[in-house]
Amino acid sequence: MQPKDWFRLDGRVALVTGAATGLGQAISVALGGRGARVAVSDKPGVSTQQTASLVAAQGAEVLAVDLDITDQQQISAAVARVMAECGRLDIVVNNAGINRPVSGLEATPETWDEHFAVNVKGGFFVAQAAAHHMIAQGWGRVIFISSQSGLVGVPGQPVYCSSKGAIINLVRTLAVEWARHGVTVNAIAPTFIETNLTRKRLENPEFREYVLKQIPGGKLAQPEDVAAAAVFLASDQAGMVTGTTLSVDGGWTAW
Numbered sequence: 572m573q574p575k576d577w578f579r580l581d582g583r584v585a586l587v588t589g590a591a592t593g594l595g596q597a598i599s600v601a602l603g604g605r606g607a608r609v610a611v612s613d614k615p616g617v618s619t620q621q622t623a624s625l626v627a628a629q630g631a632e633v634l635a636v637d638l639d640i641t642d643q644q645q646i647s648a649a650v651a652r653v654m655a656e657c658g659r660l661d662i663v664v665n666n667a668g669i670n671r672p673v674s675g676l677e678a679t680p681e682t683w684d685e686h687f688a689v690n691v692k693g694g695f696f697v698a699q700a701a702a703h704h705m706i707a708q709g710w711g712r713v714i715f716i717s718s719q720s721g722l723v724g725v726p727g728q729p730v731y732c733s734s735k736g737a738i739i740n741l742v743r744t745l746a747v748e749w750a751r752h753g754v755t756v757n758a759i760a761p762t763f764i765e766t767n768l769t770r771k772r773l774e775n776p777e778f779r780e781y782v783l784k785q786i787p788g789g790k791l792a793q794p795e796d797v798a799a800a801a802v803f804l805a806s807d808q809a810g811m812v813t814g815t816t817l818s819v820d821g822g823w824t825a826w
């Protein structure tokens with residue numbers, strides 16, 4: 572393939588979790604913009620309508636799917652629906668995640684359970700359900716949205732940091748298991764981006780100053796910075812990239 576045709580996703584079918592807003596929305600739009608058909612999913616009751624319209628505006632086919640990733644039945648049903656309507660599943664972006672910042676002195680067993688249920692276990696079972704089809708096809712791309720918080724400590728969120736760190740080694744392990752089937756498994760580790768997840772904390776001038784000081788580039792990332800990394804990892808051209816975590820952090824973790 573000529574370089575001018577690289578990073579196209581024509582004919583591919585992608586499933587994005589937590590796609591109603593923020594990074595999931597930007598990733599869905601980017602995958603659609605490169606030619607993929609995109610199943611945009613979020614918890615039942617959380618509308619993916621805006622994302623679906625933005626994907627369709629890229630000229631891509633789009634499917635809206637209810638999927639709470641902590642519910643095994645919903646995972647099976649969502650993957651089955653994508654297979655029934657699209658006939659294949661090539662790309663999964665495990666983007667859905669939560670962060671309820673609580674300090675090391677205050678975290679409870681419930682804090683651990685809720686973060687790991689969504690950020691680690693939920694993503695794992697979506698990947699597993701998709702991988703059965705990807706392995707049968709002999710081609711697949713699984714992309715987890717980890718975080719820079721999985722690579723370094725960020726005060727006030729030890730449980731979130733642990734869950735994002737767990738993703739980084741989960742990705743290595745699944746990559747080793749599935750590589751010979753043509754399925755790659757990678758993570759993206761973004762720095763802070765203003766979304767519903769972070770807006771309130773970033774409005775605090777002290778916290779914002781702390782964040783900007785950590786980023787040699789001196790600015791927050793944008794959802795599109797992460798979406799572009801996802802397009803690369805989803806592409807044919809990233810076939811030799813597996814088990815890795817791609818930092819999109821303006822240099823925070825490079826100090």
Ligand SMILES: NC(=O)c1ccc[n+]([C@@H]2O[C@H](COP(=O)([O-])OP(=O)(O)OC[C@H]3O[C@@H](n4cnc5c(N)ncnc54)[C@H](O)[C@@H]3O)[C@@H](O)[C@H]2O)c1
Pocket residue numbers: 588589590591592593594595612613614617638639640641666667668669670689693716717718719760761762763764765766767768769
């Ligand atoms: N915003 C940042 O600064 C930042 C930085 C690094 C990593 N991340 C990660 O990026 C991902 C997206 O974050 P965002 O900033 O767009 O947050 P967001 O809160 O705007 O979006 C998260 C989405 O996940 C969905 N979700 C939550 N629980 C779910 C569940 N059980 N099942 C299905 N969907 C569920 C929410 O409904 C929401 O639409 C998360 O994994 C987050 O940890 C965000």
